[in-house]
Amino acid sequence: MTRTAIATAYLIDDDSITLELMSGIVESTGVEPVCFSSAEAFLDAYSPRPCECVITDMRMPGVSGLQLHKVLQQRYAVPPPLIIVTGYAEVSAAVEAMKQGAFDFVEKPINGHQFLEKLQAALSLSRQLHQQRLHLATREARIALLTPKEQEVLQAVLDGLPSKDIAGKLNLSVRTVENHRARIMEKLRVNSAMELMRDFMMPVASR
Template structure:
């Protein structure tokens, strides 16, 4: 019998796959771009319309969208605005056009586009733009995963552990915390140690950074 696959390994593998979405109504362009990006080991999903792209499922790993400005039906700029209005998870957008102008470029970049390439562009320019966009998205996802993990860990603390580490974050010593909370100093040490372990923090500075990232120090929760 083959050993059962580790679900966490499968999740990591899916999470690490880099996907490039292409939206262009010219089949030749979709094919050429797809071949170029697959040649450097990327997964490519191409669509002829913005509607097809919006209806498709999204991968969980780093991704970016290579989007033509001028499309039959909804334009690329209109899709960019739709994504913002729908408050969908952020995806880096690289615009391309054969009819670009300064106004279009400014509008796209102000709305968050990461690059704007005029056709015809060099293969290397597209590769560089896509690589940079995927690297940025990978960093964004890592920050989001780290925050989620910290939030889950924070929620695993008991109310008393919450209270202790909030005092710790203000710089109070164990003796001062004990006096404020009306408990023994040894009890503070136990709660503090358990909280540090649950938060996977090896120092007070690391613990405070995680709490600050979660907004706990401002909220005082």
């Protein structure tokens, strides 16, 4: 197995004892623990991997676990699954974070069995998300081949507009729109409007 295929758990906590505990649990399953004492240090070092999850304490000096979750959502079209480690009094905030896209939360004191169950579930989702990340990268590379006008026509097509309406919206003739559509299909390597919609309106997997 190559290093890039190893499952990775990013562990973030300003408490060294908790960090050591989580690291030991993670490592016992063959998953690679990568530890950070702050969210800032993690953000400086992070780059997406094929199989990964982020496990972060909710309350830390500087960037909190909730703030880290928001930053990852803003920076990455397909952010990694994130598990929040929380105290009893903070459960309601963790549940709210899940509504905003966080994967799950675990309570302190950490239950090893529950912790591992949620870790494995997050890593399983991560493999799906990585495939989406690859699809997105391919899609963006193909879209970059289009001219600005072709990109406008593409967006209008994805919005469901017929050629006549696209022509009116972009101040083009219907024939010109049809020519643009033909070149778009060729450059994006699709053979039908259905294939175009399927490949270029790809939803992100549910968390």
